[in-house]
Amino acid sequence: MLQHKIAELKKQKNAVILAHYYQIPEIQEVADYVGDSLGLSQKAAETDADMIVFAGVHFMAETAKILNPSKKVLLPDVNAGCSLAESCPPEAFQKFINSHPDHLVITYVNCSAEIKAMSDIVCTSSNAVAIVNSVPEDKPIIFAPDKNLGRYVMQETGRELLLWDGSCVVHEAFSADKLISLIQQHPDAKIIAHPESETHILKTANYIGSTAGMISFVKQHPEHKFIVATEAGILYKMQEAVPQATLIPAPAKEDNNCACSECAFMKMNTLEKLYNCLQMEAPEILVAEDIQNKALYPINRMLELSAH
Structure with missing residues (x-):
C-alpha cells in the first residue's frame, strides 16, 4: 500500500510531509501536518527534518525553501501552480510599486x-487584518x-488600501444564484466563507476566516x-473535527461532478x-539566492507579527 511505503521512505530520509487542507484526503492522511x-x-x-515534501502548490514550497535554504524541498507535481499567484507578474508589479x-x-x-x-511584509488570510493594523495609520499601503x-x-480595518487587481479563480467561482437557492433549501445553515471570495458572497456569511479559522x-x-464557501478539500478535515455537523459545499458556477469549487492545481x-517524489527526491524546488535573501525578511516579519 502506497501510504505505508510513503511512511517508510519518510523515516528513512528524515522527511516531513506538509499538506494543505485542499489536498485529497489520501494525502492528508499521510501528512505530518495539515x-x-x-x-x-x-x-x-x-x-x-532534512527534507520537506510540500503537498500543496508551488508558492507554498517556495516559501518553505526560503525559510529552509539548506534543506531539500520537494513538490510532488512541479506544475501545481496558483491562479492568484499568476495574476501578479513580477515585472508589472515592480512598475506598480515604482x-x-x-x-x-x-x-x-x-x-x-x-x-x-x-514586499515589506507578507501576510496570510489568518493575519492580514492584524498585519495591516500594525502599520501606522499615516503610512499608505499597497x-x-x-x-x-x-x-x-x-472593511475590517477602516484603512484605505491600494489594491492590485488579482484574484483566485476558485474563490471567484461561487455562484450567488445557486447559493441563494441552497440557503432557501437549508434556512437553518450557517454560511462560512474564505475572505478570498467575492464581496457578494461574503455579505451572506455568518463567519469569514481562513481555512484554519473556519x-x-x-x-x-x-x-x-x-454551507462552506471555500475549496472543497477542507471538508475532509472539517468533518473529521465535527462528525455530527452537516457540511454542504457552496456551489460553483460551472456544472461539475462535485457541485462545489475545487482547485485543479491543488488536486494535481x-x-x-508523492511517493515518487520522495523516492526520487525530485522535483526539487530551488529559489535564486538574491530572491531568497530579499524574500526572507518580509516572511519573517509575518511570522514575528503572528507570534504575538
Whole structure:
C-alpha cells in the first residue's frame, strides 16, 4: 500500500510531509501536518527534518525553501501552480510599486518568491487584518495580489488600501444564484466563507476566516449545519473535527461532478506522485539566492507579527 511505503521512505530520509487542507484526503492522511498557509509556514520554519515534501502548490514550497535554504524541498507535481499567484507578474508589479514609492508593500502569501522579494511584509488570510493594523495609520499601503481579500481587510480595518487587481479563480467561482437557492433549501445553515471570495458572497456569511479559522468556528458549533464557501478539500478535515455537523459545499458556477469549487492545481498532487517524489527526491524546488535573501525578511516579519 502506497501510504505505508510513503511512511517508510519518510523515516528513512528524515522527511516531513506538509499538506494543505485542499489536498485529497489520501494525502492528508499521510501528512505530518495539515494546515492553512500560516500554519504551514510556521511548521516549515521550525522543522528539524532534512527534507520537506510540500503537498500543496508551488508558492507554498517556495516559501518553505526560503525559510529552509539548506534543506531539500520537494513538490510532488512541479506544475501545481496558483491562479492568484499568476495574476501578479513580477515585472508589472515592480512598475506598480515604482509608481507609488511612498507606499509600504504588504503581499498575501499566495504569490511567487519574486513578489515576496519586493514586499515589506507578507501576510496570510489568518493575519492580514492584524498585519495591516500594525502599520501606522499615516503610512499608505499597497496590498497585493488578492483584491477580494484586500477589500475585506479594508472593511475590517477602516484603512484605505491600494489594491492590485488579482484574484483566485476558485474563490471567484461561487455562484450567488445557486447559493441563494441552497440557503432557501437549508434556512437553518450557517454560511462560512474564505475572505478570498467575492464581496457578494461574503455579505451572506455568518463567519469569514481562513481555512484554519473556519474549522475552529465549526468546532464551536459542532451540531450545526454549514454551507462552506471555500475549496472543497477542507471538508475532509472539517468533518473529521465535527462528525455530527452537516457540511454542504457552496456551489460553483460551472456544472461539475462535485457541485462545489475545487482547485485543479491543488488536486494535481496524487499519492503516487508523492511517493515518487520522495523516492526520487525530485522535483526539487530551488529559489535564486538574491530572491531568497530579499524574500526572507518580509516572511519573517509575518511570522514575528503572528507570534504575538
